[in-house]
Amino acid sequence: MEALIDELKNKIIAALSLEHIRPADIKADEPIFGTGLGLDSIDSLELVSLLERDYGILIEEMSVAQKAFASVRTLAEFVAKNRKN
Amino acid sequence: MNDFVIHAASYLGPEGFGNDQTSLRAWPSPLKENLARGELDGLHWSLLSDSDPSRFLRMDLMCRLGFMAAELLAVNFDAMSDARRDRLGVCAESFTGSLDTDIRFAQTPRPSIFAYTLPSTVVGEICIRFRLKGPVLSLISPATNGANAIAEAVEWLRDGDAEMALCLGIEAMNGSTANSVSLPENLLSRDWHGAALLLGHSENSPREKPFVSGALAEVCRKLCSCRNPLAKSIR
Amino acid sequence: MGASLETAVNESAAAIAGCGSVSATGLGLEPLQSAVAANASALQRREFVIGKTSQSIVAGFVPDEIVEQLRAADSAHADSRAFLFAAAALKQAAKNAGRILDSVPAARRGFVLSTTKANIEALDKLVRRQSVSAVAQRQIQPAFLAADLAEQLDCRGPVQCVSAACISGLSALQQGAAIIRRGLADAVFVAGVDIISQFVLSGFNSLKSFDPEGCRPFDKSRIGLSLGEGAAAIVLVKRKLLSSSATLLSGCGTSNDANHLTGPSRDGSGLALAIRRALAKAGIAADEIDYVNAHGTGTPYNDNMESLALRSVFGDRVPPFSSNKGIFGHTLGAAGVLETVLCVAALENNLLPGTPRLRERDPVAPDSLLAKPRTATKLDCVLKINCGFGGTNAALVLEREAP
Numbered sequence: 001m002e003a004l005i006d007e008l009k010n011k012i013i014a015a016l017s018l019e020h021i022r023p024a025d026i027k028a029d030e031p032i033f034g035t036g037l038g039l040d041s042i043d044s045l046e047l048v049s050l051l052e053r054d055y056g057i058l059i060e061e062m063s064v065a066q067k068a069f070a071s072v073r074t075l076a077e078f079v080a081k082n083r084k085n
Numbered sequence: 086m087n088d089f090v091i092h093a094a095s096y097l098g099p100e101g102f103g104n105d106q107t108s109l110r111a112w113p114s115p116l117k118e119n120l121a122r123g124e125l126d127g128l129h130w131s132l133l134s135d136s137d138p139s140r141f142l143r144m145d146l147m148c149r150l151g152f153m154a155a156e157l158l159a160v161n162f163d164a165m166s167d168a169r170r171d172r173l174g175v176c177a178e179s180f181t182g183s184l185d186t187d188i189r190f191a192q193t194p195r196p197s198i199f200a201y202t203l204p205s206t207v208v209g210e211i212c213i214r215f216r217l218k219g220p221v222l223s224l225i226s227p228a229t230n231g232a233n234a235i236a237e238a239v240e241w242l243r244d245g246d247a248e249m250a251l252c253l254g255i256e257a258m259n260g261s262t263a264n265s266v267s268l269p270e271n272l273l274s275r276d277w278h279g280a281a282l283l284l285g286h287s288e289n290s291p292r293e294k295p296f297v298s299g300a301l302a303e304v305c306r307k308l309c310s311c312r313n314p315l316a317k318s319i320r
Numbered sequence: 321m322g323a324s325l326e327t328a329v330n331e332s333a334a335a336i337a338g339c340g341s342v343s344a345t346g347l348g349l350e351p352l353q354s355a356v357a358a359n360a361s362a363l364q365r366r367e368f369v370i371g372k373t374s375q376s377i378v379a380g381f382v383p384d385e386i387v388e389q390l391r392a393a394d395s396a397h398a399d400s401r402a403f404l405f406a407a408a409a410l411k412q413a414a415k416n417a418g419r420i421l422d423s424v425p426a427a428r429r430g431f432v433l434s435t436t437k438a439n440i441e442a443l444d445k446l447v448r449r450q451s452v453s454a455v456a457q458r459q460i461q462p463a464f465l466a467a468d469l470a471e472q473l474d475c476r477g478p479v480q481c482v483s484a485a486c487i488s489g490l491s492a493l494q495q496g497a498a499i500i501r502r503g504l505a506d507a508v509f510v511a512g513v514d515i516i517s518q519f520v521l522s523g524f525n526s527l528k529s530f531d532p533e534g535c536r537p538f539d540k541s542r543i544g545l546s547l548g549e550g551a552a553a554i555v556l557v558k559r560k561l562l563s564s565s566a567t568l569l570s571g572c573g574t575s576n577d578a579n580h581l582t583g584p585s586r587d588g589s590g591l592a593l594a595i596r597r598a599l600a601k602a603g604i605a606a607d608e609i610d611y612v613n614a615h616g617t618g619t620p621y622n623d624n625m626e627s628l629a630l631r632s633v634f635g636d637r638v639p640p641f642s643s644n645k646g647i648f649g650h651t652l653g654a655a656g657v658l659e660t661v662l663c664v665a666a667l668e669n670n671l672l673p674g675t676p677r678l679r680e681r682d683p684v685a686p687d688s689l690l691a692k693p694r695t696a697t698k699l700d701c702v703l704k705i706n707c708g709f710g711g712t713n714a715a716l717v718l719e720r721e722a723p
Contacts, residue, residue, distance in 0.1 A: 015195075015197075016197070017142040017143050017197075018142075019142050042196060042197050042200075043197070045196040045197075046195060046196050046197045048196075049194075049195055049196050053193075
């Protein structure tokens with residue numbers, strides 16, 4: 001799970017163009033949204049797109065996404081459970 | 086009332102960047118060498134501004150070039166009243182438009198870049214940045230010199246549709262993007278630049294500023310019609 | 321203003337001489353007007369592979385038999401649907417304009433194209449290493465598409481190409497009218513075109529913009545838009561060339577919200593500003609507007625913002641208004657021209673269009689929303705509005721002269 005958490009931190013930084021953020025700056029148990037990262041609704045759609053592209057997970061309802069995106073850890077657990085690649 | 090004034094001008098391209106108050110400054114190395122080779126992804130906000138880069142990092146290449154060209158004129162906008170910003174028009178012109186981003190999106194569709202697959206998004210970004218509510222126009226032309234944008238802006242001023250106007254000429258194409266798909270060479274532009282002119286009425290400006298006459302606008306318009314033989318000869 | 325100056329100004333106003341269209345309703349104005357009269361939707365469901373999954377999309381597709389018919393008539397452009405649609409609409413518009421054009425030499429004919437992505441499906445194919453004709457590749461570039469269409473029409477006056485997201489169509493009409501007013505041409509062909517492609521489908525899909533069952537503009541339970549494809553064309557001529565009473569493009573206005581990038585400014589003030597500019601240019605007051613044709617995409621955000629903008633401009637006397645995107649979808653670069661064509665038809669038939677696919681009006685929307693078409697008691701002055709990505713807004717006033 002820790003390896004997946006690190007992998008996801010790196011992917012989040014790349015996908016959301018968070019150039020000044022390093023993986024160590026993102027805490028696994030803190031909220032991804034509603035923090036100093038300054039993310040918006042397009043960013044949550046971008047993460048949904050990333051999940052489909054990289055893990056084969058199709059999200060139809062944004063409410064499912066919102067629960068998964070509560071923190072990097074919840075996202076990792078969601079990915080581990082639902083991934084197809 | 087047929088004479089209009091260039092209040093300010095800015096440029097960024099392979100030779101360097103600058104505005105009417107500074108001379109053209111060379112890019113720092115190694116960026117300079119990359120830009121000369123057509124690798125443009127290293128162009129960075131931080132070269133021009135200390136302020137928050139977050140919107141900039143999301144922008145595509147076309148918006149970055151236009152945004153930086155406008156940012157080089159920031160001191161002019163910062164001095165403006167809200168009333169003036171409300172009637173400041175923005176007219177953008179390009180040949181390649183959003184093609185660099187279109188190619189990247191076609192290869193890897195991502196929601197965050199979809200909004201940038203439009204040559205008019207740069208106008209939106211600049212209007213947000215400087216709170217401009219004026220008339221807007223976004224043209225794609227077969228010539229890459231932005232003269233149509235100037236001609237239209239002059240008409241806005243002449244008709245009273247805007248009090249001032251920002252004209253943008255942008256060509257954005259990363260070498261590696263162009264090489265990654267087999268498009269005909271005449272669809273691409275290996276010349277890249279972002280250029281901006283801030284135009285206004287002669288009454289509103291100090292006398293030292295250069296003049297753009299309405300007649301020049303007419304000449305520019307004729308040069309840039311899509312019926313220009315250039316468009317036909319590069320089949 | 322002296323009578324002779326006013327006459328001079330009016331003589332160079334832009335009047336509408338002819339229209340044409342290609343849309344989900346079919347080829348030409350007849351099926352379009354039939355759909356309006358019947359308040360019918362021409363949206364269809366098709367399966368597409370987007371990314372790695374097959375998805376069911378409801379959109380305004382130009383019927384396959386029309387596409388085949390157009391390809392058969394012009395095999396050189398068989399894989400450039402953008403060209404085929406635009407050329408077909410232009411041909412109809414020219415035919416409907418009739419003898420008027422005989423008096424306008426090529427050097428006095430202008431052309432303005434409106435498109436967001438031109439022949440983008442050729443780029444989709446190139447990226448997948450599929451074969452694409454040279455002309456289809458060339459017409460990925462909007463200015464070349466414009467040049468080629470202008471050449472086919474033998475327009476040797478000014479040629480422009482507008483690419484400004486969803487306000488492109490109204491912006492192009494504004495440019496066409498300006499070209500005439502400035503004396504640069506006596507007739508201007510204005511065409512708007514966009515095609516449904518993998519490119520655009522995957523983009524809007526990734527933004528979760530669609531209503532999977534089809535758009536419901538201004539509906540209480542609306543959840544998203546439906547794309548559309550097609551083309552529309554309008555021949556504008558100098559008013560002086562028409563002998564009978566005309567429909568004029570009497571004013572246009574544009575603005576930027578200067579707010580968030582993909583959602584319109586919450587309070588509708590940007591759109592209200594564009595409307596006020598158009599009214600000022602037309603020299604008319606808000607209470608002279610008999611009907612408003614809305615942008616009305618069916619997204620929760622857009623329709624709400626438009627409702628606010630209409631109330632801001634018209635107070636509690638919002639004129640009857642409707643959205644037609646339930647008929648043919650959101651046709652992007654074609655929208656402004658296609659929806660204006662629909663307004664011209666409304667003026668000619670004295671029939672106010674309804675809002676197809678509406679079930680229950682959103683209470684936020686003004687109650688003058690027309691669910692169904694109805695005959696107008698007075699219909700001389702129409703306001704057409706569109707808003708686009710990047711916070712842009714455009715408004716156009718059409719006025720029918722008294723006979």
